Amino acid sequence: MPEPVEPEPAPARPLKVALFSGNYNYVRDGANQALNRLVAFLERQGCTVRVYSPTSDTPAFEPAGTLVSVPSFSIPGRGEYRVALGLPERLKRDVREFGPDIIHLSAPDPAAHSAKRLARQLGVPVVASIHTRFETYLEYYGFGFARPLMEMMLGRFYTGLDEVFVTTAAFGETMRDAGIIRTEPAVWSRGVDKGRFNPKRRSPEWRWSLGVGDAEPVIGFVGRLVLEKGLDTVAAAVAELKRRGVPHRLVVVGDGPARERFEALAPDAIFTGFLDGTNLARAYASMDMLLNPSTTETFGNINLEAMASGIPVVAARASGNECLVTDGDTGALVTPGDITGYADALQRYCTDPLLRAGHGKAGLAAAQAFDWDAINGAVLSRYRDLIATKHP
Template sequence: MATAFKLPDPSGQTPAESRPLRVVLFSGNYNYVRDGANQALNRLVAFLEAQGCVVRVYSPTSDTPAFEPTGTLVSVPSFAFPGRGEYRVAFGLPDRLKRDIADFRPDIIHLSAPDPAAHAAKKLARALGVPVVASIHTRFETYFEYYGLGFIRPGIEVLLRRFYSGLDEIFVTSQSFGETMRDTGIIGVHPAVWSRGVDKTRFNPGRRSLEWRWSLGIADDEPVIGFVGRLVLEKGLDMVAAAVNELAARGIRHRLLIVGDGPAREHFQARVPGAIFTGFLDGTNLARAYASADMLLNPSTTETFGNINLEAMASGIPVVAARAGGNEALVTDGITGALVPPHETQAYADALARYCAEPHTRAAHGKAGLDAAQAFDWDVINGAVLSRYRELARQHS
């Protein structure tokens, strides 16, 4: 017989709108692999706790996490994803964790990955009478095409539609991405926008270092094309290789700077033998790498926002990105960078070639990107999420 879970008797409790909120967050990857989505979730938790909220995070964990988690992290049973062992998939939610959540008396439950544990948490929220929201951080349904499994995409989309139906709110990273999700039928409502911010004290043009470039064998007048991210196929690595190889075929002087690491590094490195690979960088080292490049190349079509675009803009360099996903919400074609039709090698090469040949154009577009990045403030963005939490908690109370 299934165990029934109920919140403790709420009589005598202070109304949710006049006390610190109690928030439960489910994450498919909170800190065992570093990526833009889990860093955004950690920032949200830090902000919530700074506002007096009490947060408990449930996620698969690892013995070798990528970084220390923010807040209280509770491990959820999980298994390594076949073929991508660095990622983990949560099982359903054991009764002991259901009791833990019920005893915590959450005011809201936030789901950030459509895994079995989050499906179970969605049902639990309904049983407890607690509002439940979800945030969409990546286009899961597109990933399988990069590994020869595109035939299962329709089935994945059916599961996603079921998961995102009947929620009290859905957060997306940009209005354009929300429209894409509606157009594909994965969500059936108008979502709220939970954008992303950028740390402008960390990412800024002042981090540029000629000395660092020299240490890598880069000449002062040599245009540097930067790529930043995990080295996985869904980041568009094959398009990066095709575009820079086309530049080489045209005889256009450039250097390719790769910042990041991942399971596809060996495959990628074989295709761009002249590239400089720094491996994983973080903190001021990462900021220095952005500012020391002359442009960013981001051909990924799976991004829902594109944190790397914003970090590059804050660093004062233009962005050449695929006209897809969240890229269009950040990059203004011909103003802060270039938006290119996905998978068109010649178009990428044309945009990169222009920036390589026209230092004044890349400087002007970099300056415009820097100005645009000033509007993206983490506290304002996360404050909007908290306001929506409070509104939903008030409605349910």
């Protein structure tokens, strides 16, 4: 008798996902870029995603998914960012009519607190992802004394969720040690567009246009020009190199509210302003090293983009950097605030072209493992597991 044929499993049902974001597309940053990539991936898999976020009349880019505006107010002193208010009844009704299979929260704001309660009323899983170390920001604006209170408030928000996504296992441990999350989190890593970020983008012509000579080592800084990115450390490190007489050029890619202050601290730097797309990729590849002293990142996207561009990374020894940069192999990790340590690492790369080429090559090889579709596919799989097991 012929062997019985096993029936093929039924195709997975497309999901409806409601995503709540504090900043989905009105300002461009690494966190909302990751969220938009996730949404675009989900929609390619047949899912429907409805995104609830503060909006702007002049957004930084076109959003993935269907974007619904949430009432919000500007943050005093940081007017480019907004805080979402609690959900009015019309938006709660909008969520109910959408009928999500799962609700994903990405910022611990009042709208997300409302959405968390709404998920419980609807009987659907509710998850959150941590993109920013909000508790560390207070140190940069004179409110460090309030950090324990902030950590307590964050812990209250992340308690009682079906899942919390973190960017790395090590970062998850940091959050657990601080009491901000109390259960074992899931890892939602990050990827890099290797078609865009690669060493072939290097352009001597671009360097010449900035007045950089062929033999001048370029130290690159990429990111929003805000205090929490470690701008003071960048300025102090390159000032130490100048004091030592080490030839170099600092090229700053990005813009933000602290630009004027940064320009005063680093008067010899070249400021390109904001770049994106292939212009950003060309800038990375045309640098000789990246300097990233930030300790507030949950995942150093700029580190990964630099590595994919074939250049070594000098970064703070912090959870968002240690997951990517291998000290002495793909770059150098430095104790936060150690200006001499940063200057020493930069000097080695500035004066040893073979060392920086070797570490850049090692970083390029390491970056190949970070594939966006595989990473976002793991999130979708976790969504389905939670729907099946916790809220069937």
